[in-house]
Amino acid sequence: EAQVTQNPRYLITVTGKKLTVTCSQNMNHEYMSWYRQDPGLGLRQIYYSMNVEVTDKGDVPEGYKVSRKEKRNFPLILESPSPNQTSLYFCASRGASLNQPQHFGDGTRLSIL
Amino acid sequence: GDSVTQMEGPVTLSEEAFLTINCTYTATGYPSLFWYVQYPGEGLQLLLKATKADDKGSNKGFEATYRKETTSFHLEKGSVQVSDSAVYFCALRHSGNQFYFGTGTSLTVIP
Numbered sequence: 001e002a003q004v005t006q007n008p009r010y011l012i013t014v015t016g017k018k019l020t021v022t023c024s025q026n027m028n029h030e031y032m033s034w035y036r037q038d039p040g041l042g043l044r045q046i047y048y049s050m051n052v053e054v055t056d057k058g059d060v061p062e063g064y065k066v067s068r069k070e071k072r073n074f075p076l077i078l079e080s081p082s083p084n085q086t087s088l089y090f091c092a093s094r095g096a097s098l099n100q101p102q103h104f105g106d107g108t109r110l111s112i113l
Numbered sequence: 114g115d116s117v118t119q120m121e122g123p124v125t126l127s128e129e130a131f132l133t134i135n136c137t138y139t140a141t142g143y144p145s146l147f148w149y150v151q152y153p154g155e156g157l158q159l160l161l162k163a164t165k166a167d168d169k170g171s172n173k174g175f176e177a178t179y180r181k182e183t184t185s186f187h188l189e190k191g192s193v194q195v196s197d198s199a200v201y202f203c204a205l206r207h208s209g210n211q212f213y214f215g216t217g218t219s220l221t222v223i224p
Contacts, residue, residue: 004156031210042117042202042216043157050210058211090156094210099145099164102212104156 002027006091006105013081014113021076021108023091029103030096032074033058034066036087037107043090049074050096081112115140119203119215126193126222134188134218136177136203144205146170146179146186151200151217160188160201193222 004025013019025032033048035058045058049068063085065077074093078085088109092102120135138144145164149157161170163179163186170177175190186203203215 033210040216043214045212048210101159106156
């Protein structure tokens with residue numbers, strides 16, 4: 001079954017404690033993205049990647065890092081989380097052809113105290 | 114820069130009513146346009162898309178037409194069902210993998 005899997009689904013942590021949200025896809029997709037969803041703001045793209053070792057900033061990259069060492073994985077790293085990063089995060093992937101749809105994970109709800 | 118503006122919700126309709134959710138965009142060139150749907154507790158799913166002017170995307174009774182002259186991509190459905198209750202997002206992709214989403218419109222359909 002085609003899937004984008006994020007872990008953890010829920011996390012409560014404290015300011016300054018480094019955390020990583022993992023994202024893995026089993027569709028051999030070239031493109032992957034991270035978004036955050038906040039009330040009244042919709043989804044905003046944090047980072048995206050067009051292939052292994054190729055990453056670009058989206059609209060709201062501050063405070064986040066990503067890496068793409070393997071095609072299937074695209075972890076999101078918060079080196080020093082702050083309360084304003086409390087949000088619902090989605091990973092997505094799609095194939096390289098122009099009209100390929102994005103497949104989204106089920107989301108990770110992060111609370112930074 | 115590129116952006117998407119969609120009708121604010123929440124929208125509440127009776128079953129079998131006609132639905133319109135407005136979406137307009139700002140972008141240079143010719144972006145691809147999308148509608149996504151999000152059911153409670155789930156990620157987004159592609160509902161329909163259009164990649165060039167005058168294209169009509171359709172799926173599950175929903176339709177949207179890419180209107181370059183009015184920079185719009187309004188979502189319509191002739192007869193909504195309770196199962197259509199969800200949050201709907203309009204989005205554009207201008208180039209590569211950079212997407213811009215609207216703020217989402219919550220739809221509730223009552224029996």
